Amino acid sequence: MDRAGKEVLVSSLNDVFRNTGVVVVAHYSGLTVAQIQKLRREMKKAGASVKVAKNRLVKIALDGTEVQSITSYLKGPTILLYSQDPVAAPKVAMAFAKEHDKLVVLGGAMGRTALNADGVKALATMPSLDELRAKLVGLIQAPATKIAQVSTAPAAKLARVFGAYANRDQAA
Known part of the structure; x- marks a missing residue:
């Protein structure tokens, strides 16, 4: 990806982080492409979205946003799950993690509130x-x-x- 493409990606991620209700960060190492596509479909059905991007670019996009607390989770192969509804993304993420043990929910953020894995699980039950x-x-x-x-x-x-x-x- 060239520099202009990276700038566009960082800008779009920054918009997502500023306008989203909740962001969940998970490791997805070991999931097949078909499983990730299934996760994308389930998230879309729930009104949520999925994004895979380089951690370095995500950290740049997080600067100045309320969900900046998720920076500590951005190590290794991470996937971002986000939605306007504070319950949609955590609910789908936790349900998918129960079915597929390769998806490991690390934590997330709801506005300025940082969430660990248990916090995301609590949101999913609401x-x-x-x-x-x-x-x-x-x-x-x-x-x-x-x-x-x-x-x-x-x-x-x-x-x-x-x-x-x-x-x-x-x-x-």
């Missing part, structure tokens, strides 16, 4: 933003549905009583 939104909508809708059920319950009970009397007269 519900995603979409799941939290669904729970919130369910909680908001629950009182309204209960009020509707309570208001229609007396009429329904009365209709069942009338139906029972009607069926009793027909049976006799």
Whole structure:
């Protein structure tokens, strides 16, 4: 890669680090190309991304960003997993690491907060933003549905009583 290509890569990585919610760093030594492609597909499906770049260029791109704390993890063959949703990238990374022991999660960063491997694992167990939104909508809708059920319950009970009397007269 020539100097201009490296400058473009560093610039794009810097934009990623400034605008991302979470970055996870892992070692990928021993994974096949097919396994890395599978990881890329799973990350894309979850709304996250994967980047493999030279550690030296990544360190340059990290200068002045909030996730600069991941610099210590950039040794050896590393892969960067990142997403806007603070849970998406860790969740997919940990699930993939369970299936493939060659992917070793080293740590990461969520904003200014540095995460070790246990921190990434804790993030992976949390519900995603979409799941939290669904729970919130369910909680908001629950009182309204209960009020509707309570208001229609007396009429329904009365209709069942009338139906029972009607069926009793027909049976006799």
